[in-house]
Amino acid sequence: MSSPGTAAVVGCGVIGAAWAARMALSGIDVAVFDPDPGAEGLLADVTDNAVTAWRALGLPTDERGTIDIASSTAEAVRDAEFVQESVPERPELKATVLEAIESAARPETVIASSTSGIRPTLMQATMTHPDRLVVGHPFNPVYLLPLVEVVGGEQTAPTTIETAAAIYRGLGMRPLHVRVEIDAFIADRLLEAVWREALWLITDGVATTAEIDDAITYGFGLRWAQMGLFETYRVAGGAGGFRHFIEQFGPTLEWPWSRLTDTPAFTPELIDTIVAQSDRQSGGHDARELERIRDRNLVGFLKVLEANRWGAGTTLIEQRAARRRAGSAAHDEQSH
């Protein structure tokens, strides 16, 4: 199944609502349930945002599926070919909701959970058909960000993972199969580390939330919208590749430069592993080529931000204004 005709979203907060919008925009008829009476208004708002965004991207928005509000979980999932659970992150609540989904859904329906960190093995422990549970962890705003982490538990069937990944691809997303099941998967482990270090910076009075955010958005945030941690530093290493970079930079990772200092031993084997992985990842482009690709992307981002008068784009606005002032001052001087 690459694209189901019907789907259900159980739990309609910011994440569930955006799932429903993304599915409907992809032509799927969606049934949504949330006990909160405010969910319907949120759903309408999020769907508006999603339609605006897809229009701006030039994606078709006129072959939309329907979105229906169901009066119970059972009603929402009864005819669904795919269920996305998106209730709050409380293990006991997840268990109750999964039970309600299972008792009403068709036995073959794949049930995906939006959890950002609970292991599927824990969630499926109390299920009747645990083989059909999989984690499909999206990122806010779900109707725009392509990433979805797909994680199976010990009892998840391989076909369940394949089905979920195919459905997500049908929604224009990028499923990332997390092969080893751990708490918080991949992205949120990185995010948690940043959170913790940021909380230390605030606790220690070093920086405010605005200063921390500026340190991100005017600097490495622009890099990470297009190349991740490893590809970015590969480019910085130049023609010497990742080995050159890591030999220069690696030792500083063992300096106590952050509050979070638990570093794995920097063995030659770990370095070999990273170098080999990075070569496989980015070896198709040489460093010069990657530099040009990076710069083209950054130029594009900065122009977007300038047009929207936001963040790093404001430095460009100020720079152009300063140039104009300098130019007209020079002109005035000539006129006198």
Add this chain to the structure above:
Amino acid sequence: MSSPGTAAVVGCGVIGAAWAARMALSGIDVAVFDPDPGAEGLLADVTDNAVTAWRALGLPTDERGTIDIASSTAEAVRDAEFVQESVPERPELKATVLEAIESAARPETVIASSTSGIRPTLMQATMTHPDRLVVGHPFNPVYLLPLVEVVGGEQTAPTTIETAAAIYRGLGMRPLHVRVEIDAFIADRLLEAVWREALWLITDGVATTAEIDDAITYGFGLRWAQMGLFETYRVAGGAGGFRHFIEQFGPTLEWPWSRLTDTPAFTPELIDTIVAQSDRQSGGHDARELERIRDRNLVGFLKVLEANRWGAGTTLIEQRAARRRAGSAAHDEQSH
């Protein structure tokens, strides 16, 4: 001094070369010294990239200052109104180079160091005029990323910090004054935390460099090019603001969801501090407005990446192709 007529760059690797290019493009005559005979070629390559990037941004590139290769540090800095030291991250090397700069530069010249983490107080300990040393920590590629962390040491004069910040603004950059001197300043503390968690993911065999990079570039990296950690989650918190978000999400930060688990105590005082800072930072826009700003920026980034056939843009390319195939299949069906 908002824009010096002359400047020196000592140390011409990827960072020093890009400083020289950014300065020359801003109309400053730059003298560069690096003992490595390969530096001249690197400088030419980086300057080419910088000119291409500034042209693509629509910034003027024809009123450039000159770039001269000096035969020694002394020759490079003798007539400079501003010096940017960019040699490798070895404290003893920094000390030697700073001594050579000081003995030849005019006594009033501000000397900035590109160090990404060494405290200026340590570097200025052996200097004759320590009041004029400041850290100006840029981000690669320096000719495109606006962020520069400006950090004074115990002996740095307030005017030194002001001068450096004004010069950086004159280069179209965004100086971020790091008010409390700590190792690795702000951005690199966050980056170190990510590095360490990423190394654990590789060491534990959970993810490869490519998978980690995908988790960044298809997901939260797109967010961070325009809103940082706190503003992003403020938006996710919706109308309830940051307090609502942190009350929902805060507890999960105390779950052992990463290898780096050293979290500051989540006291009501810390929550109050964060909420107040976030209100000051983003309170001028309500959550709905921030959502629309975020979406406009993301749409722009995704279109840039699609035009460059890169990263998250490839999901859009595939999505459009799938739509076309579905459309032509429907058309074929109708024709039969």
